[in-house]
Amino acid sequence: MPEEIVKKPNTKPKYDKELLGIFGHLGNEQSKVKFIQLNLGTDELDLLGLVSEIPGSEQWSIRQLFQRDIDEDRVEDEIIPYFKDPSTVKFFNPLTIAVLPIDNHGQLCSDLVEEDVDVDSADSSRNFSHAYAVDGFYRVSHDAGVTKYGLLHWDTSKVKLIAIDGQHRLYALKRLLGVFRQNPSDEALGKVGFKSWKIPIVLVTLGHSSQIHSTEGLLEKTRGIFVTINKQAKQPTRSRTILLNDYSVTAVATQEVLDSARSQGIPLAFFNWRDYRDEPSEAGTTYLVGVDELEDIIKGYLIGEDADSSSEFKLTNDQERAVLWNEQATPPPLDSPPVELREAFRSRYRETVLPAVFYILYKIEPVASYIEYLTDIENGLKNDVEKHAWSRIVYGSDYAPENMETKVRERKHEFLKSCGEKKREMGNIYSRVVGLRAIFSGFCEFSDVYTQYVTVEPWLDLAKKFEKSFNHLFRENVLLSYELTNNVALDSSGSIINYKVDQVKKGLGAAVGYACLFISAEREYYELEELRDRVFKTMVAGYRRDLRPGVKEDYVGRPNNEITEEVNRRADSAAQKQIKRLEKKLNKLLLA
Template structure:
């Protein structure tokens, strides 16, 4: 006869860590609890990096903590520091690791809040313990209770508002995890962890790190419960930014992605989410560069097949959408949701909105407005302009060819496809040699043709976005309408890439030299140069064919009124550009005497400048007029206007 065993509860807390417990809290902050402990080489796999546990497919950019591993940095730590430690001390500061509870049935989605936190005092074998259970079976914290004679450390413990201070033995804290529900995700130090893991892949490397006791600080927010304002992923992102601000700052595009204080950062995260969500055959997020870590490369394209970067977009939004009072309110149509703002914050003034974010409730309303106005407008601008639409088609064809190679069981292209599915664009040396070759082919398939390079310059794109904002400032024109007007106008002339097109922005053209270009290098050295790029684009509105294309989708009286406003705007920009062209012609003549007068005459002019500055300037002005006249004549011909309409001498 079979004997039924007695009831025995299942112990789900099978991962146990012991160490020193503490709590970090100021008078006003949310509390953060932590356990200081250490791990040996056999426990390194208990830790996971954000890139392993967070599938980008399941996350919005606003939830991003830290994803990408820099392989070069990992190899540097492993080979130049750990492996070269003979006869000298080496040490890692503690890794900061968060306890992440995963959503039920979701291996890659962190819960934003605990469903429950049960804290009580229990007795086991004559010893009292403070015990907290997070989500019943997620993870458990246990502290042995002490008295005043043996410990001066205390922590509030109990349910909700009934917490009272209890003394405890700090050195004997215990954290127990249910590995089916809780993961230890590295918040700071993932490159140190990956360096240790890299060495364990070889026998020699494993011997090097075998004695290592890796210091680890495990943190969790005890108060992030359902019904409260605290959010776990927001907490971890905030900690990541704070921890990494010094001595090694968050770098590159991640400064924007992790910025919770600016609407411009929120806007580009929403844009990235929108493009990530378009996946017919391939993710449109590949068109947007968002994960460059090098600060110096964030404002320019580095991949050859992308269209733009989040830095280009966020800088324009920050400086030209949110800084001028009233423009953001108009384009985001904030007055249409006044009631929602009143509920979120009665003191919030939609007309005075700036780049600085307000509280969570106001931010949520702003997020929805950005999604419905700015994001679709940016999508029209950055994917609707003919060169950008053509690049999207080229990249789609490249992904189709990649799929064919994968279906033919080409292993290099299969590996490349897996990398690109994770938005990984840099590959480790010899280990990924075949992938690098496949990637070179892929980039060649999707490369922007050289004759379209100008449209992919960051300064052109800044001019494009500023033009959109100038059009959007017109009466009765929405953000989305302004985007269509801008792309249709530029597509009719400036960005017309069809046969027989006129190259309006060529560095060879006299009116582009010294303003847009300096000896075939783009002129990006000053604020006026950036204004010149937007002015030269807006100036095309003086052409009737451009205006007709711009307002073609508008109806009736609105079409007539907007066309008139566009012409006025075009004249203003054309005149400002022509005036700047004259100033730069004078400056260039003055600074390059030998080139324009010959060395002998240049020497005489240098002496004249010392003796009679007024006479010197008269010579420079006379010499500059002929060159300026040629440039102005070509500019006016391009715009189909008389020269005196575009420039009046002072």
């Protein structure tokens, strides 16, 4: 008998959705972006999703995570009212939608390549002359001739269409669609003709790039498009610019702190990474430092300012020394291509400076206790209401059901209030960014003196020595004492002074560094006169402000130079007494 002919199974990919639009592309082969422009009816909005709907997106690098950010208040207070207002013209730029392959767990796929494929009979019947695909996930057919049409086919079980720009508009539209489906007779939506709206979108495929062979690469490509759109569309805030800027050494160093924070046990809630400052003051906030403030700390106290040029990634001499660049076995040439140099810097920064930064944050008592408090909240979320509320605080979005909205808002307010109360327990100085500035400025002074007089040690070892002195002084209430803070960080009324980055170097940062070095076990090896003199001069300046009105009353009718001389004499005397009282306290706390 002839052998039975076994038919091969039909392996043609199953594409169950398609969208037709106008095809286009921009850029060369390495930077090319292919796209299709079209309109969607409101009843088709379910085809589109948000970044937060991708499982695991909350664990993305901070440099990509901002694409997940939804400002609920902006949607509720600005966009939805605008959409529902019948008196306003309705128009906005197209939503930018990325075509993203996903695996069986709903997470982004890696190791996928977009390739040109043969035109099939269906393509030919629609006059399409070209096609490309990520096999089994999606296929794009398009015409290179006059019509310029493009058709996206995709498998909805393997591909998500995710908004990478226009997230707020899409979220608002989805909210309104939910209202419409619950009540098709909704008066407000009827007045604006919501049912008949056509939403402009641009579908973007990303898999053709040679660097899209990993999830990280795919995210970087979407980030690149997001950066381009937002930099060209409007001037971003300084904090957002830092997250987008890959040409600034200090911005990249800041990104590394934020990227690594969660893996080091520091919740994102500790940072104002979303740059929101609109929470009610009575409720408080969770964050202790903003992205811009974090960069100020890094460049002011740790690695130094950038070079003048902002068009290329370039390390200054100070930044080379900070990351011990030339102490590597084979330091990359500083004239390497910018991308290679940037990645080499990231790696070196993670090895040298970053461990000290996290050690200080996690060990210095006034900050560590607050980080522990935030961690306990994150680990102790009991129910969906708490999870939605905390997600709304940290990520700006949560997608709680409408019937849960009131409880989520209430719990969010309670979380913010409790965090505000916890920060107030830290005191007037260390509950504010001036406290963090003083800690890192003090660490900078400590490290500079130690390496000058004792020995050059790794950043982490220096951080451990600094922490030992700092926490000892903090537990003994010296760092918040009148002797250390008066006219250094607080004026005579108790208000904070000398809080700017450069002022802290001469004020509280210098005082913290001086006190920590004074009691250090290695104190016999170094000189502290220069640092002491800096603290003393700051005290004198404060006393001059306080004493001048009284001296002017005592010296009525006397020449200004005599008044100034007397003010200086009294201020010097008062400052000498204060610093000697401080040193008397410190002498009782010397470390062995």
